Amino acid sequence: MTSKVKTSRYLRGQALVVIESLLLLLVVGIFLTTRYLQMMIPDVILIVCIFAITVVGTCSVTFWSMRNHISKGWRFALRHYKLCLSVRRALLDAAYYVPRQFFGTAVAQLPKIKLTFTDNYQRGMLLVENRVKYAQRLDTAQLSSALRRYVVERSYLSDDENYYCFELFDSRLERRLEFRSLDELLSYNAQVGDLELFIDKFTVIPLHHTLIVGQTGSGKTYGVYSFLLQMLIKPVQYQLYLADPKGSSLSILGDMIAPDCTAEDVDDIVALLREFNDVMDKRKADLKAKLATKLEASYSDFGFNPYVFIFDEYASFQSVVQAMDKKHRDEVNKLISQIVLQGRQLGFFLFIVMQKSDSTSLPTMIRDNLPLKIVLGNAEQQTYVTAFGTGVEIPSRDFRKGEGVYTFPGIANTPKLCAFSYLNFDINAAFRAKRGLCNNPRSSKGA
Numbered sequence: 001m002t003s004k005v006k007t008s009r010y011l012r013g014q015a016l017v018v019i020e021s022l023l024l025l026l027v028v029g030i031f032l033t034t035r036y037l038q039m040m041i042p043d044v045i046l047i048v049c050i051f052a053i054t055v056v057g058t059c060s061v062t063f064w065s066m067r068n069h070i071s072k073g074w075r076f077a078l079r080h081y082k083l084c085l086s087v088r089r090a091l092l093d094a095a096y097y098v099p100r101q102f103f104g105t106a107v108a109q110l111p112k113i114k115l116t117f118t119d120n121y122q123r124g125m126l127l128v129e130n131r132v133k134y135a136q137r138l139d140t141a142q143l144s145s146a147l148r149r150y151v152v153e154r155s156y157l158s159d160d161e162n163y164y165c166f167e168l169f170d171s172r173l174e175r176r177l178e179f180r181s182l183d184e185l186l187s188y189n190a191q192v193g194d195l196e197l198f199i200d201k202f203t204v205i206p207l208h209h210t211l212i213v214g215q216t217g218s219g220k221t222y223g224v225y226s227f228l229l230q231m232l233i234k235p236v237q238y239q240l241y242l243a244d245p246k247g248s249s250l251s252i253l254g255d256m257i258a259p260d261c262t263a264e265d266v267d268d269i270v271a272l273l274r275e276f277n278d279v280m281d282k283r284k285a286d287l288k289a290k291l292a293t294k295l296e297a298s299y300s301d302f303g304f305n306p307y308v309f310i311f312d313e314y315a316s317f318q319s320v321v322q323a324m325d326k327k328h329r330d331e332v333n334k335l336i337s338q339i340v341l342q343g344r345q346l347g348f349f350l351f352i353v354m355q356k357s358d359s360t361s362l363p364t365m366i367r368d369n370l371p372l373k374i375v376l377g378n379a380e381q382q383t384y385v386t387a388f389g390t391g392v393e394i395p396s397r398d399f400r401k402g403e404g405v406y407t408f409p410g411i412a413n414t415p416k417l418c419a420f421s422y423l424n425f426d427i428n429a430a431f432r433a434k435r436g437l438c439n440n441p442r443s444s445k446g447a
């Protein structure tokens with residue numbers, strides 16, 4: 001039989017229980033002795049015992065209440081207690097402690113734990129003290145079974161490296177939004193800024209260059225529909241350019257909403273990229289004049305509209321470009337790089353959608369300059385590495401369609417969960433209602 005090492009808190013608790021029990025026995029003993037044996041025991045002994053029981057009991061309850069933040073309510077305190085107890089047990093089982101002596105007995109000193117809940121207990125933050133003395137690194141796997149209904153969304157070391165931070169969320173919680181009509185989407189969108197896009201209940205991201213990666217059928221294009229609909233219903237007019245080299249659903253939608261800015265043929269796509277860059281150059285000149293008055297400003301500060309170039313199946317476009325002569329290849333690379341490098345301040349954004357973001361189809365320089373990176377579905381480890389870099393932990397989940405992880409500087413520096421909305425209405429009809437929003441027709445198509 002293995003004897004498990006105990007914590008000093010556990011021993012203190014046991015000692016208190018023993019003291020309380022002994023005092024209670026004493027009180028009962030005094031009562032029975034005076035009643036049945038007719039022996040006179042001074043009242044003061046009884047009073048002292050009852051007083052001691054009350055003091056010990058009150059102190060125990062007060063310490064418990066303070067430790068579990070009763071000021072935030074009973075519900076919070078109970079949940080806090082249960083979860084902390086469970087985590088402490090897991091840390092003990094994982095031998096994540098420092099051995100100490102407590103009145104001559106070997107005890108385990110567990111790391112300090114801080115736990116907070118937000119969003120009506122839907123989310124939480126668990127901080128576990130980090131010390132050099134803890135021989136091993138604390139990883140998510142050691143804790144996951146202890147967190148009851150909560151799962152770790154992301155884990156990282158605090159800036160001062162004193163705590164492991166675990167962002168928790170209730171696994172029963174549906175983070176995905178479902179819209180039954182365009183109007184529902186419209187009213188939800190009203191809570192989000194004009195230059196922001198939402199992904200799910202907890203994820204709102206500023207408009208920026210974006211990479212969406214995932215295996216076939218993981219929900220990339222469907223995610224783009226959700227972004228496109230948001231852009232179309234914003235009070236600010238988004239100028240949309242759509243490239244779909246496979247000529248599938250996105251180009252059909254493009255023909256509905258922005259026929260003059262939609263291309264599927266590689267030459268047309270390159271022409272569209274050229275045009276996007278030309279408009280960007282013009283914006284650059286316009287903005288330069290204004291920037292003289294306000295150096296750190298960007299397009300939106302001067303009332304300019306955002307331009308978004310959405311590129312589905314980027315790898316299949318690149319495979320054709322790679323077969324072209326060097327002059328053409330260089331031109332395409334330059335067009336893409338310019339948008340990525342100069343677009344943010346000018347209000348020109350690139351959304352790249354592809355199955356794998358390896359460096360053959362997406363040069364590292366471009367990938368590194370796409371701040372919002374989303375990987376959908378159960379991707380291979382290599383896909384996560386190319387998107388987010390090495391050494392990042394991906395929350396282990398069985399991702400459904402449209403679910404995945406994302407990073408965005410300042411909002412999710414390490415991969416965080418996300419789930420694109422379920423558009424439970426006639427998507428085609430919704431887009432048809434928004435047709436004709438591109439107002440700079442290309443002569444080739446406009447003729």
Ligand SMILES: Nc1ncnc2c1ncn2[C@@H]1O[C@H](COP(=O)(O)OP(=O)(O)OP(=O)(O)O)[C@@H](O)[C@H]1O
Pocket residue numbers: 214215216217218219220221222223355401402403419420421422423
């Ligand atoms: N967020 C979502 N909610 C509900 N259903 C979804 C969601 N995302 C995807 N789906 C379903 O999965 C199907 C496939 O999605 P989608 O066409 O977007 O995949 P994809 O990643 O673009 O695949 P491919 O690489 O082959 O183009 C959709 O037609 C839709 O029925």
Ligand SMILES: [Mg+2]
Pocket residue numbers: 220221222312
């Ligand atoms: Mg697709």
